[in-house]
Structure formats: structure tokens, C-alpha cells
Amino acid sequence: MPLIGINAWSLPSGLPLHRAFEMAKAAGFDCVEVNLAEEGEVSLQLDERSARRIAEDAARCGIKLLSLSTGLGWKYPIAAPDPTLREKGFEVVRCQLQVAHWLGADTALVVPGVVTPDSPYDVVYRLTLEGLKRLAPEAERFGVHIGVENVWNRFLLSPLEFAQLLDAVAHPYVGAYFDVGNVLAFGYPDQWIRILNKRIRKVHVKDFRTTIGNINGFCNPAQGDVPWERVGIALQEIGYDGPITAEVEGYRTLQTLGLKHIAETLRLLFTPAKGAEV
Secondary structure (H helix, E strand, O other): OOOEEEEHHHOOOOOOHHHHHHHHHHHOOOEEEEEEEOOOOOEOOOOHHHHHHHHHHHHHHOOEOOEEEEOHHHHOOOOOOOHHHHHHHHHHHHHHHHHHHHHOOOEEEEOOOOOEOOEOHHHHHHHHHHHHHHHHHHHHHHOOEEEEEOOOOOOOOOHHHHHHHHHHHOOOOEEEEEEOHHHOOOOOHHHHHHHHHHHEEEEEEOEEOOOOOOHHHEEOOOOOOOOHHHHHHHHHHOOOOOOEEEOOOOOOOOHHHHHHHHHHHHHHHHOOOOOOOO
């Protein structure tokens, strides 16, 4: 049975982290994924003492901190065409690696680059590859893996291409942070899992309604069209034993109840059937 996690974004906004940890534990989660921001409790200015205190608060609640996320990769991509912006992106990832190390987390989520009218696909690919190669030794130094996430950035639209990029980086501390729901608009998550295979460091889950087909189609697990049984079988086949972390909106009202339902749903979806072969 894998560990079940929740991203801190999915918890009620404005909560101090020690309260968020308590709420997540009470709802039935094993781990919480905290997020690095420009300001706030976990920010670019966080010092070691404060980070260690956050880790102690989590441990006191029985919550594990296994990964560190951020939304800053959208604002400061490591594949930005502007060198100044690109350097800021490197600075953010370095900060993630340091903070993750202090927290005791082993993976930092990285959004690699964003294809736009002014950032051509081939240029983003080249700069992403160069950037990951540059950051890989620093990830190893901190003992924290870089988990490149597949997001709606018009980039890495095929699992073959994603695997090719990671193989070109060719470093054990650079892998995939695979998001199950993000591929459903143009692919099949179980196929991505089998192709990415041992390159996967962590897994995000959310559901998606293909009949809506845009960003409004994202929803809580078991409310959309993700083939959950096939996903679970594929993860078993590749031997993935890391956490399953929900990154979802949750309930807009009765938020505490919603968190419990999400945790219970994930445990049901990812509990292997008795006698199932891996």
C-alpha cells in the first residue's frame, strides 16, 4: 500500500503549516507536499532553522515531507529565452533543492519550460536539456532529486519525448514527476507510466473530465475519466513504491469532509487487490 499524500495547495488557504499538517493527518494522509513561494512560510528567504522547525512540526504530527513543489517555474522557467529570467529560474531550483534538503524531502518538483509564441518548442527543449544538465550535480550534492513534471505548458507532449529528454540528461538525480491527470486530454496515463518506468520519482494525481476538455475539467479523484485501475496496475508493474500525492481543489464547502473523502478514495483506488500479480 503506497503512502497517500496531499499538496498543501489543496488544504484550506491561510493555514499555518503546523495546522495544515494536523488537518492532513486527521483526514487520513501520510504526507504533505509543501510549496515554495516568493513570500510566506516556505519562501525563497527561508533559513535552515525555520525549515528544520517545519520538519519537526510535521514529524510531531506523524506527517512525512517527501517532496517540495513550487509554482515559480511558470514565472521563472529554466528554459526562458531571456538569460536574466533563466538565471532566476536556476536560482529558484537551487533554493528548492536546499529547502528540500533541510526539510528531509528527497524530490523537488520542477516545471521545465513553457512553449509560447515567443519561446519556440525546439529552443525550449534545448534550453531545458542544458539547464537540467547544469542543475543535476547540484541536486546530487543536496541529495535531492529533480522531478520534472508534465504540465500544460505545450511541452513534452509525448512520453517518448519525455523519456528521451531524461535519458539525454543521463543523471540519476533527474527524473520525472508524473502527473496522472495532466495527460488525459491527449494520452493515456498507464501508457506514460510504462514508458517512463523507472524514470518516475514521484506521482501526482487528479482526475479529469474529457467531455469538458479544458482546465475546468480537472476534478477530485474518481470524479472524472482517469482509468484508475489501469494506472494502479501500471505503477505496480514498474515497481513504483513512492507516495501518491493528490493535487486537487477539494470541496469548496465542508473542506474537512472533502479531505477525508479524497484520502479514503485514494486508499481504495491504490490498494492492490488480494492475489494481484505485479
